[in-house]
Amino acid sequence: MKNALKLLRRMVLxxxxxxxxxxxxxxxxxxxxxxxxxxxxxxxxxxxxxxxALTKDGSGYHLRTDVQERLKxxxxxxxxxxxxxxxxxxxxxxxxEVPKTxxxxxxxxxxxxxxxxxxxxPAEDENGLLVLGCAKDSYWKHLYPAWDxxxxxxxxxxxxxxxxxxxxxxxxxxxxxxxxILRSVGPIMDGIQNLSMGKExxxxxxxxxxxxxxxxxxxxxxxxxxxxxxxxKETARANWIAGVSHDIRTPLSMVLGYAGQLTxxxxxxxxxxxxxxxxxxxxxxxxxxxxxxNLASKLEYDMQPLHMERVNAVALIRQIxxxxxxxxxxxxxxxxxxxxxxxxxCMIQADPGLLKRAVGNLIQNSVNHNPSGCTIYVTVExxxxxxxxxxxxxxxxxxxxxxxxxxxxxxxxxxxxxxxxQRHGLGLLIVRQIVDxxxxxxxxxxxxxxxFLAKIRIKIQKEEAGNAPS
Amino acid sequence: xxxxxxxxxxxxxxxxxxxxxxxxxSILKEEGYQNLCTASCMKEAMEKAAVFxxxxxxxxxxxxxxxxxxxxxKLKQMGDFPVLFLTACGEDExxxxxxxxxxxxxxxxxxxxRELILRIGAILRxxxxxxxxxxxxxxxxxxxxxxxxRRGSQTIPLTAKEFALxxxxxxxxxxxxxxxxxxxxxxxxxxxxxxxxxxxxxRRIREKIEAEPSHPxxxxxxxxxxxxxxxxxx
Numbered sequence: 001m002k003n004a005l006k007l008l009r010r011m012v013l014x015x016x017x018x019x020x021x022x023x024x025x026x027x028x029x030x031x032x033x034x035x036x037x038x039x040x041x042x043x044x045x046x047x048x049x050x051x052x053a054l055t056k057d058g059s060g061y062h063l064r065t066d067v068q069e070r071l072k073x074x075x076x077x078x079x080x081x082x083x084x085x086x087x088x089x090x091x092x093x094x095x096x097e098v099p100k101t102x103x104x105x106x107x108x109x110x111x112x113x114x115x116x117x118x119x120x121x122p123a124e125d126e127n128g129l130l131v132l133g134c135a136k137d138s139y140w141k142h143l144y145p146a147w148d149x150x151x152x153x154x155x156x157x158x159x160x161x162x163x164x165x166x167x168x169x170x171x172x173x174x175x176x177x178x179x180x181i182l183r184s185v186g187p188i189m190d191g192i193q194n195l196s197m198g199k200e201x202x203x204x205x206x207x208x209x210x211x212x213x214x215x216x217x218x219x220x221x222x223x224x225x226x227x228x229x230x231x232x233k234e235t236a237r238a239n240w241i242a243g244v245s246h247d248i249r250t251p252l253s254m255v256l257g258y259a260g261q262l263t264x265x266x267x268x269x270x271x272x273x274x275x276x277x278x279x280x281x282x283x284x285x286x287x288x289x290x291x292x293x294n295l296a297s298k299l300e301y302d303m304q305p306l307h308m309e310r311v312n313a314v315a316l317i318r319q320i321x322x323x324x325x326x327x328x329x330x331x332x333x334x335x336x337x338x339x340x341x342x343x344x345x346c347m348i349q350a351d352p353g354l355l356k357r358a359v360g361n362l363i364q365n366s367v368n369h370n371p372s373g374c375t376i377y378v379t380v381e382x383x384x385x386x387x388x389x390x391x392x393x394x395x396x397x398x399x400x401x402x403x404x405x406x407x408x409x410x411x412x413x414x415x416x417x418x419x420x421x422q423r424h425g426l427g428l429l430i431v432r433q434i435v436d437x438x439x440x441x442x443x444x445x446x447x448x449x450x451x452f453l454a455k456i457r458i459k460i461q462k463e464e465a466g467n468a469p470s
Numbered sequence: 471x472x473x474x475x476x477x478x479x480x481x482x483x484x485x486x487x488x489x490x491x492x493x494x495x496s497i498l499k500e501e502g503y504q505n506l507c508t509a510s511c512m513k514e515a516m517e518k519a520a521v522f523x524x525x526x527x528x529x530x531x532x533x534x535x536x537x538x539x540x541x542x543x544k545l546k547q548m549g550d551f552p553v554l555f556l557t558a559c560g561e562d563e564x565x566x567x568x569x570x571x572x573x574x575x576x577x578x579x580x581x582x583x584r585e586l587i588l589r590i591g592a593i594l595r596x597x598x599x600x601x602x603x604x605x606x607x608x609x610x611x612x613x614x615x616x617x618x619x620r621r622g623s624q625t626i627p628l629t630a631k632e633f634a635l636x637x638x639x640x641x642x643x644x645x646x647x648x649x650x651x652x653x654x655x656x657x658x659x660x661x662x663x664x665x666x667x668x669x670x671x672x673r674r675i676r677e678k679i680e681a682e683p684s685h686p687x688x689x690x691x692x693x694x695x696x697x698x699x700x701x702x703x704x
Contacts, residue, residue, distance in 0.1 A: 249558035249579035250487055257493040260583040287580045315650035322695050326645040337694040345662045
């Protein structure tokens, strides 16, 4: 409705503009036209000019030639009356029906109106009264130009009031008409605005614009329907992945359990041990993949709830490293804690479970890509206002082309093209998704130790009061 | 005293999948646990628990005749023993619900046998530590029930902080415990900036439990990360 008011204001202002502009333009046009018509100031001034140009000497009256010419051109005639009302001088083209003597009444008449339908214009002359007669139907004269004095004396204020009332009435009618239109436009504008914000819209199909309201309603329905279907599809997909991964969990537990037991069995030959170890290792890969797949799809469709809290990144990462050391006692992948002693506290806002997954994935990544073993180095650095977690190894590393591909091509899970040729694990995708959810950034590259390097940077949260040790 | 008394604890395993029960049994038996009892539904679990009176229960969440959470609450009315959920329900909400009810641990399938063993061991040690008053270390014996250390003919009392630290280390015997976890055990929440105090306390504990504190055999340092307590017989 705010927009409707704005629109109404504009329209009224526009109308006022037109009302001011139109008279001004009209007056200008009128003036221009009149200027053209009465270039010489009208018949009265011509009469006076003629009178001035008429001179008397011993031989009679003489009219100056240029005035004579003009009168002839215009088809005008002139006579000079002496004080007794007799014509003492006349132009040659004086029509026959024009009388030669004038009574006072006739003089009064010719002053006000016409002589034999010729409009006449008197002018003062030193020898009497000069009368200029113009061609018939060339001028229209107002015969009784007298008004009530009261009326004339108040004409200006009266006219002002009348104009104001008229303007007021015009604006009122205009506003009322506009309001009616706007009242039906307003809800439609609001509706379209709501549509753009993704809200549901249901307009009343009434008034001038009922059809448009109907269209807006239909659009809203279509959008809603589409959104619902998309949501349903996404939920179905995420649920499907969750369901499959759930159903795989129990059977896989058994595979892992028995394979684990077999690797520790003393009754098996070396060859059989080796096979059991392969089953174990591959089983663990499936286990990681299931967990990752489920989390990746949930993160992708925003179905993973984040449980953010203030945590000490150093303690969190230290726990991950220790957990790794406690559960993976094999010597093939020793892990080194490279964090400086003086980096004791590095407070960030994070979901500890998810961040653990991200860093755990990076460690697992190093293990997966180096089947012949490597040393893993984990570092937490307190930089200016970011906490940087580095996970690197001295293994096979990554070539420049691979790095480029890793950084530039989207993961197949998020890709709408068929890219079966270049599938890589979910590990790094999840790390990216998790760090994105924390508003941080991930950088991968070549480590100074010779292998792969991944850096996670998350903004440090400013110190809260009351945490200082006693 | 031998530590194997923990291996004699009665453990109730509930899962609707018989093969999984067999496998967990086999893993636990291999580890030395002998008193095991299995059930594949809520009803059976209740009946068996009444006779068996378990000292630890490992429960699945999805059972044919109810949820593991319900079973948990019913079992808790029978006696106060620790419970570990072992389930395929990996959602955070399920995890929070289980732990919120008061479960001692929550493990999501698929699991590594070694992890299950470690967690069960930790729960049992934590829950029944008072039954095992004496822990044998390389050079001494720690008596948790009396908060003292016996080395040779000497008996040395432990301070409250030393006791808390040693308990935390013992609960995770053989595993590294982070500096942060130890500080939390001794000083509670927001344990920042206590690293130096921790080092001082560890030094004093070593003076009590080690024959040569500068060359520790039982309480080992893992540089930058934490400490590890080695217990005899493990």
